[in-house]
Amino acid sequence: xxxxxxxxxxxxxxxxxxxxxxxxxxxxxxxxxxxxxxxxxxxxxxxxxxxxxxxxxxxxxxxxxxxxxxxxxxxxxxxxxxxxxxxxxxxxxxxxxxxxxxxxxxxxxxxxxxxxxxxxxxxxxxxxxxxxxxxxxxxxxxxxxxxxxxxxxxxxxxxxxxxxxxxxxxxxxxxxxxxxxxxxxxxxxxxxxxxxxxxxxxxxxxxxxxxxxxxxxxxxxxxxxxxxxxxxx
Numbered sequence: 349x350x351x352x353x354x355x356x357x358x359x360x361x362x363x364x365x366x367x368x369x370x371x372x373x374x375x376x377x378x379x380x381x382x383x384x385x386x387x388x389x390x391x392x393x394x395x396x397x398x399x400x401x402x403x404x405x406x407x408x409x410x411x412x413x414x415x416x417x418x419x420x421x422x423x424x425x426x427x428x429x430x431x432x433x434x435x436x437x438x439x440x441x442x443x444x445x446x447x448x449x450x451x452x453x454x455x456x457x458x459x460x461x462x463x464x465x466x467x468x469x470x471x472x473x474x475x476x477x478x479x480x481x482x483x484x485x486x487x488x489x490x491x492x493x494x495x496x497x498x499x500x501x502x503x504x505x506x507x508x509x510x511x512x513x514x515x516x517x518x519x520x521x522x523x524x525x526x527x528x529x530x531x532x533x534x535x536x537x538x539x540x541x542x543x544x545x546x547x548x549x550x551x552x553x554x555x556x557x558x559x560x561x562x563x564x565x566x567x568x569x570x571x572x573x574x575x576x577x578x579x580x581x
Contacts (some may be wrong), residue, residue: 354413354414354415355412355415356417357397357400357414357416357417358394358399358416358419359381359394360378360394362380362393368416370443372512373394374442376394379396379397379400379442380396381393381446382444382445383416383448384427384447385449386447386449387448388426388448388463391418395416398440399460401560402414409537410429410458410501412428413449413451413489414427414428415427416446425448426489427428427447428446429445429446430446431445433553437552440445451488451489451490454486454487454521455488455489456484456523457484457485457487458482458483458484459482459494460483460494460495460496461483461498461514461531462497462499462522463497463499463531464498465499465501466500466501466503467500467501467504467507467533468502470503470533474505474533475533475534476503477533479528479530479531480528480529480530481530483511483523484523485520485523486500486521486522487518487520491519493517496514496516497515500531501535503531503533505535506532506574508530508532509531511528513552533557544550
């Protein structure tokens with residue numbers, strides 16, 4: 349039985365199915381949706397956008413457990429928002445999937461990571477970079493945390509926060525099997541300026557043929573030729 353704090357949405361059962369019916373529902377200003385999962389058969393419904401906004405008002409909409417009151421008098425309990433599609437231009441909600449969960453079993457959910465404190469690395473010019481903004485955990489329905497808070501004030505340049513370093517509340521277990529970084533301090537890259545010396549060209553003095561012959565002749569005059577004697581005066 350749902351508790352008083354559980355959000356309740358009102359919806360109309362859709363007998364017809366298919367893309368054509370979904371388009372007709374949207375033309376009426378409603379949102380086509382489907383409920384499926386633990387203990388229920390697939391139920392196609394249509395709901396007013398204002399009803400869906402009740403989920404948007406929740407701090408963690410994707411992890412909110414709610415119920416749907418149908419126009420035939422039936423109430424579908426223990427639902428969670430599994431997925432939804434939005435028109436890329438108008439941002440109009442096109443379709444929603446609601447999954448019924450087993451409240452007796454832990455759920456795998458994505459929890460936002462919330463950083464607090466001013467990191468030492470940021471004080472000297474670094475940037476706090478979120479590698480991942482959520483982390484998956486297993487938690488009972490009543491113990492799903494709104495966020496996982498982490499103190500980043502101790503982080504120095506290039507330091508990181510790992511998933512194994514996060515503090516998980518009681519009854520909440522991390523879903524990962526391999527430790528990985530979720531937050532890192534990034535320092536600005538240093539610009540390396542390389543100065544390239546201008547290319548130098550050896551000076552070449554043009555030489556005429558006469559000058560070349562003269563140089564060769566000078567070299568011959570200074571040499572001794574074997575097999576010849578210098579005549580005596």
